[in-house]
Amino acid sequence: MPDGAQPVLQVRGLKTVFRTRAGEVHAVNDVSFHLRRGELLGVVGESGSGKSVTMMSLLRLLPAPPAEIRSGEVLLDGRDLLKISDAELREVRGGKVGFVFQDPMTSLNPVFTVGMQITEALRRHMGLDKAAAETRAVDLLELVGIPDARKRLGAYPHQFSGGMRQRVMIAIALSCDPDVLIADEPTTALDVTIQAQILELVKELRRKLGMAIIWITHDLGVIAGIADRVMVMYGGQVVEQAPVRELFANPQHPYTRALLQTIPKISGEREARLKVIEGQPPMLAAVPAACAFRDRCEFRHDRCDRENPLRRPVDGKTLGQGHDVACHWQAPAAARPQEVAHA
Amino acid sequence: MLTYVLRRLLIAIPTLLLISLVIFFLVDLAPGSPASEIPLTVDAATRAKILESLGVNAPLHERYFLWLKQFFWIEPQYAIDHLFGTDLAQGAQRIISYSSRSPVFSIIAERLPQTLTVIGTAYAVAILIALPIGIYSAYRQYSWVDQLGTFVSMVGYSVPTFFTGVVLIVIFAVKLQWFPSIYDTTLKITDWGSLWAQVHQMILPVAVLGLYNAAEISRYTRSSMLENLGQDYVRTARAKGMGERVVVLKHVARNSMIPVVTIIALGLPGVFGGAIVTEQVFKINGIGAALIGAIHANDLPMVQTITFITAILIVTFNLIADILYGILDPRIRYD
Ligand SMILES: Nc1ncnc2c1ncn2[C@@H]1O[C@H](COP(=O)(O)OP(=O)(O)O)[C@@H](O)[C@H]1O
Numbered sequence A: 001m002p003d004g005a006q007p008v009l010q011v012r013g014l015k016t017v018f019r020t021r022a023g024e025v026h027a028v029n030d031v032s033f034h035l036r037r038g039e040l041l042g043v044v045g046e047s048g049s050g051k052s053v054t055m056m057s058l059l060r061l062l063p064a065p066p067a068e069i070r071s072g073e074v075l076l077d078g079r080d081l082l083k084i085s086d087a088e089l090r091e092v093r094g095g096k097v098g099f100v101f102q103d104p105m106t107s108l109n110p111v112f113t114v115g116m117q118i119t120e121a122l123r124r125h126m127g128l129d130k131a132a133a134e135t136r137a138v139d140l141l142e143l144v145g146i147p148d149a150r151k152r153l154g155a156y157p158h159q160f161s162g163g164m165r166q167r168v169m170i171a172i173a174l175s176c177d178p179d180v181l182i183a184d185e186p187t188t189a190l191d192v193t194i195q196a197q198i199l200e201l202v203k204e205l206r207r208k209l210g211m212a213i214i215w216i217t218h219d220l221g222v223i224a225g226i227a228d229r230v231m232v233m234y235g236g237q238v239v240e241q242a243p244v245r246e247l248f249a250n251p252q253h254p255y256t257r258a259l260l261q262t263i264p265k266i267s268g269e270r271e272a273r274l275k276v277i278e279g280q281p282p283m284l285a286a287v288p289a290a291c292a293f294r295d296r297c298e299f300r301h302d303r304c305d306r307e308n309p310l311r312r313p314v315d316g317k318t319l320g321q322g323h324d325v326a327c328h329w330q331a332p333a334a335a336r337p338q339e340v341a342h343a
Numbered sequence B: 001m002l003t004y005v006l007r008r009l010l011i012a013i014p015t016l017l018l019i020s021l022v023i024f025f026l027v028d029l030a031p032g033s034p035a036s037e038i039p040l041t042v043d044a045a046t047r048a049k050i051l052e053s054l055g056v057n058a059p060l061h062e063r064y065f066l067w068l069k070q071f072f073w074i075e076p077q078y079a080i081d082h083l084f085g086t087d088l089a090q091g092a093q094r095i096i097s098y099s100s101r102s103p104v105f106s107i108i109a110e111r112l113p114q115t116l117t118v119i120g121t122a123y124a125v126a127i128l129i130a131l132p133i134g135i136y137s138a139y140r141q142y143s144w145v146d147q148l149g150t151f152v153s154m155v156g157y158s159v160p161t162f163f164t165g166v167v168l169i170v171i172f173a174v175k176l177q178w179f180p181s182i183y184d185t186t187l188k189i190t191d192w193g194s195l196w197a198q199v200h201q202m203i204l205p206v207a208v209l210g211l212y213n214a215a216e217i218s219r220y221t222r223s224s225m226l227e228n229l230g231q232d233y234v235r236t237a238r239a240k241g242m243g244e245r246v247v248v249l250k251h252v253a254r255n256s257m258i259p260v261v262t263i264i265a266l267g268l269p270g271v272f273g274g275a276i277v278t279e280q281v282f283k284i285n286g287i288g289a290a291l292i293g294a295i296h297a298n299d300l301p302m303v304q305t306i307t308f309i310t311a312i313l314i315v316t317f318n319l320i321a322d323i324l325y326g327i328l329d330p331r332i333r334y335d
């Protein structure tokens, strides 16, 4: 992707908290990132690191209360989605931005036909009449690889397998030609062969349609094959961000390095596969005054206890444009990635 | 679906036969005899004749089969004759009330409209009030509407109708004199004035029965809506850009209504039970009053017949509830 292209989505200083009886949960803490036109941004981080909450905050999809977006801006083509009216936001949802959720078994409404659930969005955003919407729905189902599409319009979600339902969800998300597709762990709930098929499908759709994609996963192995750029999240913060090759070749954050070691090697010995990261993810009960990863970090020193590290460029480029990391520790240049990954 | 309905209907036949058996024999154990209802001035020969014509001397099982035959075969013929002017029954012996000595079904046909008007209106009013309140309370959980609705339905559900009925009568009929305290069964609707009088006298009993049923239905609606509002598909609908009206009234309500409709159908025969009490309180001369009267008078055929009709209603509405469930929920398959 061209490096200087205008970002279609620009997020700055996003903070989302949950007000619970036990106190505030700071699920997203000062998150900034951008997404260029046609780019595929991978977002990784273990479960609970704030990936879903970040993405749902973008479209204000979290239930409020308990969720509250405390600050930040989400610029889509320069317009701040956190400031526009509910009516304008509904034009964006499903129109310019499509969303695919994790669990295809529960994400479709069980009492409506698949056809109705696709055409509903089409009629809403594209103003199509029933017949035109159905024709387009058939095209969409064919596009996502559902055979016998016209017949399947009248079928209910429970008549589809998990993989097929996720294809339907993708068809819905893509139905109104979005500029941005957000896929929140779309393959996590599926078994491995189906996962691979969905991945292939998204790659192909991207080639055909050219939308920008945010692909959330907790599996760096998935990211390696499809992403242009990767953002690593930990404890509600972005801890590292880089083009995909750079990240795999030169990981800076101890957490990223640990994640890379958890990827099963294709050629390697099977026994030594998963190296689990020791320790627990942090409780997000307070705005961190220290590094969130310090308890699990092998490079911890006293500065990590005093100060939450800010993101800093690694390669001398402007922050966010190239490779950046939020860590007090300087990775020695010698620690090349393959060595880390295969250590 | 059709095979399912047919199968259910076939199963209903032995069920109902068993129920009829139990009802008939249990009620027959009661110490009632038509003889006690015959004035003592009647001489012994006539008395024996009357008893003979009522068929009470026959053995128990013969009386049971006669009653069954009358219930399912002869009485329907009379009903058809009555409606179409035919003569199918040809004067066959009907089920006769011990106390009034007129056919039980004629009495029921006379009393039923009173009951149905009050119950039907009350149930319809209850549904119309309960659904919007239940839906809104769930959507705005913990709002003042929700708090008030929850409180009122808790009161409505836990206070028995005979109490609410008496309280309303004391306040609105006796003290304020806004409404009549006694229901005039003989009122015929002929013009606007009498229509108003009918509506006027129905208000209190409908309010009592309606409050009770609305309380139950709105509680079910609320909890069903709450359960569905948290589902993933709701987020999907919002992520598609659907407005809140569509999300709540179409996506969520359509799912929430599945158990609620079932509850409404299942609750309908039960309302007859509630109506018995309400009819006593407001002195409505309906089917409930007829049953109570028959019990006091040891009028066994009347008691047996009304009880059995209630049983048929329960079995029927169970079937209706099951069928509705299948229609509303595409995941249910009948075969
Ligand atoms: N409704 C909620 N109430 C309180 N805390 C929440 C809620 N939803 C999410 N969180 C918290 O937000 C954090 C981030 O969650 P999430 O974004 O779902 O993580 P993931 O990276 O696995 O998608 C978690 O620590 C979780 O406890």
Ligand SMILES: [Mg+2]
Pocket: A051, A052, A053, A184, A185
């Ligand atoms: Mg998640």
